[in-house]
Amino acid sequence: SATNTTTLDTPGAGVFWTQLDLLTAGSPRHWTPLSEALPAAPAYDVRLDPSAVQLYVALDGYGVYATAAPHRRLNLRVVNAFDFSTRPAAPGSLLSVVGAHVNTARAGGLDYPVLGVPSDGESQIQVPYGASGPAVSLALNTSTGLVQVDLQVQPVSPAIFVDPDGAPMLYDADGGLPLDNRNPARSGGRIQVFATGLGKVQPDWPAGVPTPLQDSPHAVTAQVKAFLDGVSIPVAKAILAPGYIGFYLVEAQLPTIANFGGAQLYLTADGQQSNPVQIVIEP
Numbered sequence: 001s002a003t004n005t006t007t008l009d010t011p012g013a014g015v016f017w018t019q020l021d022l023l024t025a026g027s028p029r030h031w032t033p034l035s036e037a038l039p040a041a042p043a044y045d046v047r048l049d050p051s052a053v054q055l056y057v058a059l060d061g062y063g064v065y066a067t068a069a070p071h072r073r074l075n076l077r078v079v080n081a082f083d084f085s086t087r088p089a090a091p092g093s094l095l096s097v098v099g100a101h102v103n104t105a106r107a108g109g110l111d112y113p114v115l116g117v118p119s120d121g122e123s124q125i126q127v128p129y130g131a132s133g134p135a136v137s138l139a140l141n142t143s144t145g146l147v148q149v150d151l152q153v154q155p156v157s158p159a160i161f162v163d164p165d166g167a168p169m170l171y172d173a174d175g176g177l178p179l180d181n182r183n184p185a186r187s188g189g190r191i192q193v194f195a196t197g198l199g200k201v202q203p204d205w206p207a208g209v210p211t212p213l214q215d216s217p218h219a220v221t222a223q224v225k226a227f228l229d230g231v232s233i234p235v236a237k238a239i240l241a242p243g244y245i246g247f248y249l250v251e252a253q254l255p256t257i258a259n260f261g262g263a264q265l266y267l268t269a270d271g272q273q274s275n276p277v278q279i280v281i282e283p
Contacts, residue, residue, distance in 0.1 A: 015043045015057050038065055054084055054164055066164040076100045078138065078149055081124055081246075082159040082196045083275045088152035090197040091129040092207065093159075094246035098122050100142040107136040107151065113208025115245055126246045127153065128207040129200055156222045157197040158267050158274035161247070168265075168277035169194040173251055184280035188256040191279070194241060198222060198248045198269050201240055211240040222269040226252040228279075229263050254281065 014035035035043060038059060045058040057065045080087050081094035089095060094115070097105075102123035105112035110128045133153030140147045161169035170179040173190035177183055185191055201218040205211060211218060217239035224238035234253040241247035250267060260281055267274040 014038070015046060034067065038062075049084055064165070076140075076142075076147055076149070078151060080157075080159050080197070082161040084162075085159065085275065087159060087197075088133070088154045088157045089127045089131070090154055090157035090199050091127055091131050092199060092201070092240075092246055092248070093127040093157060093197040095125050095127065096122055097125060097140060100140065100144065100147065102140050102142055104141040105138060107138040108132070112138065115208065126207045129204065154272075156199040156269035156272050158195055158224075158269045158272060159197050160265075160267060160274050160277050161194045161196070162275070162277060168279070170265075170277070170279060179279065181280055184282045185254060187254055187260070187281055187283055189254050190236065191252055191254060193226070193250040193252065193265070193267065195248045195250055195267055195274060196246055197274075198224060198238060198250075205240060208245060210245050211242050213242045217242070220248060220269070224250055225268045226250060227266050227268070228254065229259065231255075 014033055015038075016031040016033050018031045034055075035057065038057070039062050041062050042060040043057055044060055047056045048054070049056070055067050057067070059065060076097065076099040077086075079085060079096050079098060080089075081096040084096070100123065102114050102125060105114060105125045108131060110130055112125045112127060112131075115124045115126055131153050136151050136153055138149045138151045140149060163169070167180060170185070171177065171192040171194075172179055172183070172185065173192045179185050179191065198220045199222045201220055203216075203218060205218045217237070220238040224235055226233050226235050233255060236251040236253060238248060238250045241249040260283060262278050262280055264276045265279045266276040
């Protein structure tokens with residue numbers, strides 16, 4: 001039947017959701033609370049992210065909270081694990097399978113390593129470095145049976161890591177501290193950007209295995225560029241992030257003369273653009 005997920009924010013009562021059959025007249029009979037673990041405060045706004053996998057709730061006096069959209073368990077979806085988008089996959093990409101507990105994954109004669117189960121209704125897999133497209137049929141062996149999903153695969157499909165609250169994974173290359181509003185980047189400094197989907201590396205590295213901490217870096221073969229407010233800035237290196245699975249590390253040099261305050265940062269790999277993120281820069 002045709003259904004629609006509905007959210008309701010009622011001041012003082014919390015946030016609830018229900019599923020409604022669009023072909024049947026009448027009001028929903030059952031509402032499920034979503035905000036039992038949140039502070040007891042009026043909820044004055046709710047929003048879904050563009051991919052409809054994250055739900056954001058604004059609480060009066062407390063700010064914005066994020067959680068998995070409740071309806072996602074009703075329909076299995078494969079999204080980019082770094083920005084929750086439905087952008088195409090690439091060799092080395094990390095993907096989240098929402099709505100299912102995945103045991104094994106395979107496509108094009110290759111195993112897609114299952115890395116873990118972040119939550120009851122979500123699993124994370126990595127695209128093998130030997131994968132090729134433009135499309136594959138991804139066979140997911142889930143707790144409820146075999147599911148086939150069409151997956152677009154292209155040589156590169158960059159995405160900068162953002163957490164459920166939308167904050168990017170950026171670090172100061174010299175001090176190793178995360179960059180955010182409390183610890184802004186400095187003009188002329190070096191930053192590290194954590195991304196996925198930058199494609200193949202040299203020397204080769206197997207999927208599903210953490211990159212060594214001290215071995216020689218595995219360099220990205222694609223041409224990686226970084227842009228600050230649309231202007232190209234120098235990239236010192238683009239490698240697999242040591243100690244991680246499916247994470248790439250891009251190190252870039254900020255200009256000594258910059259517009260201070262918030263700026264837009266994004267990457268490209270062989271001309272394919274990542275999601276833009278915000279970075280705060282001070283003198």
